[in-house]
């Protein structure tokens with residue numbers, strides 16, 4: 428089947444064809460220094476959908492996810508505190524403990540969201556040797572210069588620097604002039620390695636060029652990809668905010684160190700707003716998965732909410748729309764319950780193919796959901812939908828056991844005899860097991876209540 432993906436590199440919808448036996452995918456992962464909020468899960472949900480869609484097409488995938496545990500400063504540039512140091516100061520822990528703590532929280536949350544585990548989960552601090560080798564290569568190839576606070580990438584040496592993000596470099600240069608008093612040669616230059624000044628508090632440190640320092644944030648992705656996947660990879664994914672700085676710099680570093688193009692396809696997802704506003708501490712609208720659970724929503728309900736929209740859109744989150752997603756998931760589960768009760772509905776229909784065609788069209792999950800709403804699916808179709816979306820629809824909707832079926836038959840017999848006292852008692856017994864009964868013109872059917 429044809430798979431089309433929107434490629435940020437060309438700003439076009441393109442046919443995706445793997446070049447090797449395995450589709451090589453890299454996802455820029457989280458900086459493990461604070462509690463993730465629901466916006467942070469959007470990207471991972473959509474990239475999980477990407478992997479599942481490729482697999483549904485019979486493709487093999489190798490996916491690498493990094494965890495940034497060093498080097499990401501509060502600004503995405505080269506200024507401000509290191510995020511891990513900030514987390515450590517806030518929590519009275521060491522930076523290593525902070526990284527450990529939030530790595531666990533992130534990985535547990537991914538499991539709760541039923542994301543397929545990445546094939547390699549790469550911690551930035553495990554790739555310092557590779558980082559140093561890469562800086563040496565970039566320097567040997569004439570792409571770097573040293574300042575008093577680090578080794579910088581000279582972006583004027585990479586002719587295509589502005590291409591990926593369609594950057595207006597001269598505009599940036601002019602805009603930056605006012606604050607452009609440091610030793611950077613160009614506004615877009617960035618640190619590939621930072622030096623730690625005497626007295627500066629930075630617990631994570633490695634010796635390089637005869638002094639302590641640590642890698643610049645963008646470097647880890649270039650070196651992890653080089654080591655774990657090899658360039659060019661098939662698909663590189665991230666948030667839309669990564670385009671102008673982070674991904675642009677990854678591309679430059681890869682070219683400078685290894686002389687290679689980093690990725691063939693670049694996919695970026697849009698941002699989640701809450702009640703029409705950006706997610707931020709000052710607006711007090713930061714929700715974690717646990718906050719949603721405290722309000723009676725499962726991580727799967729939130730995933731349903733994400734899947735109901737398109738990965739490239741800006742999505743506005745409200746609790747009303749989350750309640751609608753929760754209801755949609757329950758409706759789908761109860762359609763599965765009906766399949767159990769309909770012995771004819773066991774084989775495949777053609778519906779799953781249509782769903783996959785929608786997903787193959789640039790991961791159009793909103794369209795796939797619409798097809799599901801409008802079509803009859805068999806149990807076999809639902810099992811495939813579950814594998815495609817990872818929504819635990821079938822797992823959370825088991826067929827009832829023989830004793831429940833006995834009760835259902837008893838109730839039908841009681842109703843036939845107009846023994847409503849008995850039939851109501853059976854209804855209550857079943858309800859205590861989470862099974863509700865709906866009387867339809869075709870007879871009684873059971874459903875799961877929330």
Ligand code: AMP
Nearest residue numbers: 466467469665666667668697698699706
């Ligand atoms: P942060 O830790 O806040 O820098 O976020 C890490 C990454 O999560 C960002 O680079 C984004 O790609 C993603 N992200 C953060 N906030 C949102 C949001 N509201 N919607 C979607 N993605 C987000």
Ligand code: ZN
Nearest residue numbers: 455648673677
């Ligand atoms: Zn990255």
